Amino acid sequence: ATESELKKTVLYDFHVAHGGKMVPFAGWSMPIQYKDSIMDSTLNCRQNGSLFDVSHMCGLSLKGKDVVSFLEKLVIADVAALAHGTGTLTVFTNEKGGAIDDSVITKVTDDHLYLVVNAGCRDKDLAHIEEHMKAFKAKGGDVSWHIHDERSLLALQGPLAAPVLQHLTKEDLSKLYFGEFRVLDINGSQCFLTRTGYTGEDGFEISVPSEHGVELAKALLEKSEGKIRLTGLGARDSLRLEAGLCLYGNDLEQHITPIEAGLTWAIGKRRRAEGGFLGADVILKQLADGPSIRRVGFISSGPPPRSHSEIQDEGGNNIGEVTSGGFSPCLKKNIAIGYVKSGLHKAGTKVKIIIRGKQNEGVVTKMPFVPTKYYKPS
Amino acid sequence: SNVLDGLKYAPSHEWVKHEGSVATIGITDHAQDHLGEVVFVELPEPGVSVTKGKGFGAVESVKATSDVNSPISGEVIEVNTGLTGKPGLINSSPYEDGWMIKIKPTSPDELESLLGAKEYTKFCEEEDAAH
Numbered sequence: 001a002t003e004s005e006l007k008k009t010v011l012y013d014f015h016v017a018h019g020g021k022m023v024p025f026a027g028w029s030m031p032i033q034y035k036d037s038i039m040d041s042t043l044n045c046r047q048n049g050s051l052f053d054v055s056h057m058c059g060l061s062l063k064g065k066d067v068v069s070f071l072e073k074l075v076i077a078d079v080a081a082l083a084h085g086t087g088t089l090t091v092f093t094n095e096k097g098g099a100i101d102d103s104v105i106t107k108v109t110d111d112h113l114y115l116v117v118n119a120g121c122r123d124k125d126l127a128h129i130e131e132h133m134k135a136f137k138a139k140g141g142d143v144s145w146h147i148h149d150e151r152s153l154l155a156l157q158g159p160l161a162a163p164v165l166q167h168l169t170k171e172d173l174s175k176l177y178f179g180e181f182r183v184l185d186i187n188g189s190q191c192f193l194t195r196t197g198y199t200g201e202d203g204f205e206i207s208v209p210s211e212h213g214v215e216l217a218k219a220l221l222e223k224s225e226g227k228i229r230l231t232g233l234g235a236r237d238s239l240r241l242e243a244g245l246c247l248y249g250n251d252l253e254q255h256i257t258p259i260e261a262g263l264t265w266a267i268g269k270r271r272r273a274e275g276g277f278l279g280a281d282v283i284l285k286q287l288a289d290g291p292s293i294r295r296v297g298f299i300s301s302g303p304p305p306r307s308h309s310e311i312q313d314e315g316g317n318n319i320g321e322v323t324s325g326g327f328s329p330c331l332k333k334n335i336a337i338g339y340v341k342s343g344l345h346k347a348g349t350k351v352k353i354i355i356r357g358k359q360n361e362g363v364v365t366k367m368p369f370v371p372t373k374y375y376k377p378s
Numbered sequence: 379s380n381v382l383d384g385l386k387y388a389p390s391h392e393w394v395k396h397e398g399s400v401a402t403i404g405i406t407d408h409a410q411d412h413l414g415e416v417v418f419v420e421l422p423e424p425g426v427s428v429t430k431g432k433g434f435g436a437v438e439s440v441k442a443t444s445d446v447n448s449p450i451s452g453e454v455i456e457v458n459t460g461l462t463g464k465p466g467l468i469n470s471s472p473y474e475d476g477w478m479i480k481i482k483p484t485s486p487d488e489l490e491s492l493l494g495a496k497e498y499t500k501f502c503e504e505e506d507a508a509h
Contacts, residue, residue: 038440234414234441299487301436303418327417327440356420356436 009055010152010213025233026120028056033232039234042242045199046370049158050231050239051220054281056119058126059148059192059207065111066141074132075105076258076277078268082107085181087114087194090266091124097257097279097286101125102248104196104205106181114181114192116153116205116275118248138262151192152213156220157203157239160228162375165204168216168224169193178202178374187212187219200235200243200372204314242328244297244367250307251323251337259286260339262295293320294345297367298336300353302360305336310354311362319344322353335369336362374375379410379502386489387498388449390431393473396489402456404467404477405437405446409501413439416468419461420503421478426454428481430488435478437468450488452481 006029015022020031031053033041043248044050044219062071063178068079077090087106091099101121106114117125126147133143162173168187176182181194192207208216221228237247246252252261257279264287271277275284298305305325323338347366351358385393391409395402410416418438428434428448435446457479461467468476483489493501 032441033414037414042440237442303420303436303443306443327438329440 007056010210011053011055011217014214014217015053015230018288020230020232022231023233026056026118026122028119030056031230031232033234034230036229037233038234038238039329041231042238043228044229045158045231045235045239046201046330047346048158049156049160049164049201049203049224049228050199050235051154051217051228052155052157052231052236053217054155054205055152055210055213057153058115058117058119058122059151060115060126060129061108061146061148062113062115063111063144063146064142066136067111067149068107070133070136070141070143071105071113072271073136073277074129075103076263076267076283077105078270079105079107079113081268081270083142084109087181087196088266089178089263091252091258091261091263092128093258093277093279093283093322094254095278096255097254097256097282099248099256099258099261100128100254102246102252102263104194106194108181108183115118120249147209150210152210154206154208154213154217154220155197156206156228157197157201158228159202159373161201161203164220164224164228165206168219178213178376185217189216189292195375198243198245199239200245200368200370201239202373202375220292238326238329241324241326242330242368242370243372244337244369246295246337247324253317256339257286257291258281260291260293260295263286287332288344292342293339294325294342295337295339297344297365297369298322298325298338298351298353298362299365299369300336300360300362302332302353302358304334305338305353305355305360305362309336309338311338311340312354312359313344314350314352316352316359319351330370335365337367340364341345379406379411380473381407381495381502383495385495386449386471386492387495387501388431388447388492389501390447391446392449394449394489394492396483396486399482400480401450401483402477403449404472406410406498407472408438409444410469410472410476413437413442413444415440416465419465419468419478421457422454422460424454424456428452428454428479429486446478448481448504449492450481450483451485452483454479454481456480
C-alpha cells in the first residue's frame with residue numbers, strides 16, 4: 001500500500017507529535033517506536049509501564065441468544081463455561097485443524113460475546129465468521145454482529161497500569177483479575193475494559209469511543225507523571241517474545257494446529273470430549289497421539305535468530321525452523337520461538353541454529369523467557 | 379545525523395576512509411540511527427576478499443538484521459574484534475571506535491564513484507523524505 005492508502009488511527013497526529021516513527025503495518029500507518037529506543041521502551045514497560053495504540057486491531061461484538069453455540073463451532077474454547085465478564089485466549093480453526101487466527105474472546109453476557117482479532121487477519125476472519133453466520137442464521141440460529149469501528153483500542157501495560165488507570169475510574173480495579181472484563185466509565189466515557197495484554201505484564205486493553213481516544217491517552221500519560229511511556233510496535237514485539245506469546249503469521253499459521261503451537265490448554269475440557277469445532281477430528285487425534293512438531297523456545301549464542309532460521313540437531317540434521325527471534329532487552333540474550341520435531345522439544349535439548357550459513361549453539365528453553373506478572377487472585 | 383568531511387560514502391550507508399594503502403570501512407551515523415541499538419556484529423576473517431557493492435558482514439539490532447556492503451573491493455587485513463564484546467560501539471562511535479574492517483584496496487579508482495560528504499548528506503535527506 002502507498003502512504004496515502006494506509007489507514008490512520010485517531011491517535012495518528014498524537015503519535016507524530018510525540019516523535020512516533022510511523023511505518024506501514026497490516027494496512028495501517030502505526031508507530032514502530034517513539035523517541036525512546038526499542039531497548040529502553042521494553043525495559044520501561046516492565047519497570048514502569050507502556051501505553052500502546054492498538055486501534056488497528058478489530059473489536060467485534062457477536063449478539064443473539066444462540067451466540068455461544070455459534071462461536072463454539074469456530075473456536076476451541078469452552079465458551080459456554082465462561083462466566084459473565086470473563087474471557088480467554090482462543091484460536092479460530094479451519095477444517096484441517098489449522099489456525100485462522102488467535103483472538104481474545106470475552107463473554108459479556110450469554111447473548112453478547114466481545115472479541116478482538118488481529119489487524120492482519122481482519123478481512124479473512126470477518127469473511128469466515130460471516131460465511132458461517134449466514135449458514136447458521138439460515139438454519140434458524142439467532143446471531144448478529146457489530147464491528148466496533150467507532151471505537152479505538154489502547155493497551156496499558158506494566159506495574160503502573162493499574163494504579164494509573166485507577167485515577168480515571170470509580171470501579172475498584174483490585175477486584176478485576178486477569179482475563180476479566182467490565183463495561184465502565186473511564187475518564188468520562190463508556191469503555192470496555194479487559195485485564196489482558198500482549199507483554200506478559202499486568203495490564204489492560206481499553207476500548208474507548210474514538211472521539212475520546214486522544215484525551216484518554218493524554219490522561220493516562222499525565223496521571224503516570226511521565227513514567228508510562230508511549231510504546232511502539234517494535235518494543236511490543238520484544239515484549240511478547242520475552243513473554244513467549246505467539247505472533248500470528250510467524251508462530252501461528254493456517255497449517256499449524258493449536259496442539260502443535262502449545263495451546264492445548266486453551267481447548268476446554270468439554271470441547272476435548274465433544275469436539276464440535278472446525279478441524280476437531282484432526283486436533284483431537286493429535287491430542288490423543290501427540291503432534292509431530294511442537295512450538296518451543298530457545299536461547300542461543302551468536303547473532304539473534306530470526307524467522308526462518310534453520311534448526312539442526314547436534315548431528316547437523318534438520319529438525320525445524322525458527323518462527324520469531326531477537327535479542328531480549330531484559331535478559332540481554334538471544335531468544336527465539338520455533339518448531340521442532342517431537343522428541344527434541346524438551347527443555348535442555350541442545351540444538352544448532354543456522355544463521356548466514358553458520359551453526360550457533362542453542363538450547364530448548366521453557367517459556368515465558370521473562371516471568372509473567374498477570375494479576376490473579378492469590 | 380553526523381556526516382564527516384574527508385570520507386567517502388556508499389548509497390547503502392557505509393563509509394570508507396582511505397589512508398595510504400589501507401581503507402577503513404564502517405557504517406554511517408545515519409545507518410546506526412535507523413537501526414537502533416546494535417546487539418551483534420558479524421565480521422569476515424582477515425585475508426578474505428571483499429567486493430564493491432557486495433556484503434561482507436551484518437549488523438543486528440533489536441528489531442532487524444542489516445547486511446553491510448563493501449564500498450570498494452579489496453582484501454581484508456584487519457577486523458575490529460572490539461565489536462564482538464561491545465557491538466554498541468557502532469552506535470556510540472560509528473566513525474571511530476565502531477569501524478568494522480580495514481582492507482587493502484585492489485582498485486582504488488572505485489573511490490571516485492562514491493559519494494562525498496555533501497552528496498551523501500543530500501542523499502540521506504532525500505531518502506528520509508521519501509519514507
